[in-house]
Amino acid sequence: MVVYADFVFLLNFIIDYLILWTTGKFLQLNSKKFRLFMGAGIGACYTFIFLIPSLTIVHILLTKILVSIAMVLISFGFIHLFHFIRMLATFYFVSFVFGGGVFGLQYLLQIDHEIINGIYIHHSSGSIVYLLFLVIAPVMIWLFSNKTYYSLRRKTLIQQDLVDVELTILNQSYQFKGLVDTGNQLYDPISRKPVLIIEAKDLTILPDVLQQAFDNRQFILDKFEQIADKIDPNWLSRIHLIPFRSVAKEMQFLLALRPDKVVIQNGEKRIETNKVLIGLDYGQLSIDRSYQAIIHPELLIAS
Known part of the structure; x- marks a missing residue:
């Protein structure tokens, strides 16, 4: 199996950035772009762990939690514990929406893929098709989730x-x-x-x-x-x-x-x-x- 590390990094970076950006929008947080880029970069770099045999031992749930905590802290900072827990919970929720959405689109479009140690891997001989998916899929998921969120939020405000x-x-x-x-x-x-x-x-x-x-x-x-x-x-x-x-x-x-x-x-x-x-x-x-x-x-x- 041939792994295109650049594609893996780019895909995860884009998704991580959109997840962090959406988290900030949902919670109305004012975070600078370079902090979001740094947070997304930490998440994207983590995907390289499974490519290094000597580091696969740290590819466990605890490490994933620590990485997500680092991503949130770098992107939004720390004010107090309750606020941080709220940010982290929203980050996980948005991640589940994005992950499920991308995974569903892969099945819908019948694109060959698999999960290895929790890392999403794409198999394709057509790099152009994959690149298009790389750019379009996360944006589509973001547009859908963003619109759904604000629709639910508006309905909640109306009900009040x-x-x-x-x-x-x-x-x-x-x-x-x-x-x-x-x-x-x-x-x-x-x-x-x-x-x-x-x-x-x-x-x-x-x-x-x-x-x-x-x-x-x-x-x-x-x-x-x-x-x-x-x-x-x-x-x-x-x-x-x-x-x-x-x-x-x-x-x-x-x-x-x-x-x-x-x-x-x-x-x-x-x-x-x-x-x-x-x-x-x-x-x-x-x-x-x-x-x-x-x-x-x-x-x-x-x-």
Whole structure:
């Protein structure tokens, strides 16, 4: 068996660098590039141990742990023990993701390889193909893991801002999840009531004729004027037209309703108010349906 030491070193260096860089990004650590290069270099150099027969005796789990500790210390330094343990645990987690990803791609592409004493070895007579894999595979794994991490992180942050909402209108009650959005500063200019946006399709009590005033989720004032005489007076008396201006667009209007009351359960805090308007959106606010309404932050301090 012929081992291309330069390829082995380069592959491991690239993967180790991406692992360390991703670890730093996940933990929001500010580490200089040359420290990451040094840390990755330590990891890549370790792979040469199995090429030296006299040193294979130190190729044990303890040595691997010590090398990983050295890589983390060199790359990020030491602040205190808890912080270091957190960095090391994240480093191992990212390593498992990268290692499993590269290993899976090798099987998917049917590239000949094997594991010798814990070291990943590639067999190939086509150096160009291997070089392409050397560059592309770690980058693909990094892009996938990075996107997955931030997607999970975003979902976790969103879940922290979700509240239970109960809407009562014309003696009909509806329960749904709402996302508290600090960027939502929409008020009715006349009553100064905050506006809560809800997916209108979930309100089965709404007159079907209201949807005719919308085109691709956008409320069209001209269409509303055409159907106004078809709306039941009980509903028409509850309707508010709220003007607003979005970026790079002319003045628009939001169709809103006056509810009987809205109850928001935020943890152990229960907030009940009728000083709110319900803006209608005939689309889907959340791709994964984790929430069905956008909550105005002022409602959380309503009395």
